[in-house]
Amino acid sequence: MVKADVSQVSLPDLAGIVDANRRTDLVMAGIGISVLLIAMSLLAAVVIDLIVGGWPRLINPDFYLNFPSRHPLQAGIVSAWVGTILVMLVTAGIAIPLGVGAGVYLEEYAARNWITDFIEINVSNLAGVPSIIYGLLALGLFIHGFGLGETILTAGLVLALLILPVIIVSTREAIRGIPLDLREAAYGLGADKWQTVRLYVLPAARSGILTGTIVGLARAIGEAAPVITIGALTFIAFLPPSPLQASPPFINFEWLESPFTIMPIQMFNWVSRPQAEFHINAAAAGVILMVMTLAMNGVAIWLRYHLRRQVR
């Protein structure tokens, strides 16, 4: 059939089809570019608006070193950015090993039965649960159940739970994308399952896993709702104890139990104040939050690049 069709098409018609396809390509490319332009210009508008709005505070070093205050011009974000960094450390430290572990288990070890299917569906659904629900869960479980208090550790745990589904799903995708040949070669050399996973599969999947981690952490850093629910503060004029100390054992974990605030909460509070000067602070805090997100993602992208080269 097909052969007969082709032989019946005359040459000028073929050229016409090719032209038509080229036109379609151009139109599609045009649509794609305009969608991208719209998205980029919206993003640029937001960023520029924030930078212009917050400029007077952004160029003031006091803004980065002062505690919150009722005077908009003296108010700063030091407790907020320190809190955000510490909470993200805990979140990454918990979510990455747990998420990758769960992903590896589901993809490599779990038996294909209805329990696994059930878990899979739930993990996917969890990614769509509103973040405030995680806050309520944490309030009931970590604070009232385990008595962990309204601490950096609790906030880190909540945000870790929040981004676990993202990391699990992306880990599984990354592992699934690895060619079977690699595994078979490893088995052929006498490696057992764990050796194969640890030495071949995971290193090859690292860049995909890191991408998922970036997406997850970028979501966590901007979350306010669940952290307000568990009792993050808005006014706090002192910093958590330093993780490093001069005397042995040089590191301590007291900071995990400290009260704290984070950037999105500080912003939220400033935006809702009646005085317009506070709105300038909120815009400036928004810019810094974006810079922090970018820096965090920058580290992850650098790491991904580095690891990719290692794999080769």
Place this chain on the structure above:
Amino acid sequence: MKIPIHVVMTAIALSMTASVSTVSARDLIKIDGSSTVFPITEAMAEEFQKAERGKTMVTVGISGTGGGFKKFCRGETDIADASRPIKESEITLCQENKVEYIELPIALDALTVVVNPKNDWANHLTVEELKTAWEPEAQGKVTNWNQIRSGFPDRPLKLFGAGTDSGTYDYFVEAIVEGKSSRGDFTASEDDNVLVQGVTNDINAMGFFGLAYYEENQGKLKAVPISWKGGKPVGPSVDNAKNATYQPLSRPIFVYVNKDAVDKKPHVKRFIEFYLNNDHAQTLVREVGYVPLPSKAYTMALNKFTKRLTGTVFHGTEVGVGIEELLARAPQ
């Protein structure tokens, strides 16, 4: 990647076994509650920490009045910020956990009814007219300004108000509609700046929020004087709220203090004495946009605190009660 994982696992293990009470050697005062009261408590906390020269640390959260009471009544915080009196269910929770509290009014908020500055017809409104516009029966029916008063022009009515979870909404509804809820078809927002925007951009709008938001946007909004029980219309202002002529929309806002904490922690006692000091209150409360109580009321409140009179003087939300009368009541 291996080292951080190892460190964090150790961290988790350690913190699970370590007791949670080792936060700091310094004195800590924990406050949580209403975001309406927050600016005042923040100002007090800021000045108090300066006065104590870093010896005492104060933390203030914004879980909302309800959230604040939940923590307060479990004994997790020393002080609760509240934009309304404590509710029956919260009193029960406090009793279950044996938390005794001292109720202290600390400032007034004058709820302000605003319209667009181009609105030249609504120069004053009576409480009855506001009720016509806001009561639940008005839903879908009262949609034109001329239904509020026959002399008003034929213009659609657009309503803006505080979110139904807020103490501001509770009080407004109690004062105007004399019930628990208003009509549902109005633009509600927890962020008062959104309401300011809404009324600024719509000539047919009417809205309400705290006095501070009106004062910061005076050029963009017009405040409507309110007439109550056939009296003269009175405009919202610091003086009118303070001398109790702006009624029924002046409401007291509170802090609740855990009696046990006051007795056991001298720094909590010092903080409340600082808070109720008339000089501090008159300047700081005004500075953040709220109405200070009359000087005499702070003396009465301090007196109540010194005597450790526990319990509430309220039985549900009450409107139009003078602050000195409230303080003179015996709490139960």
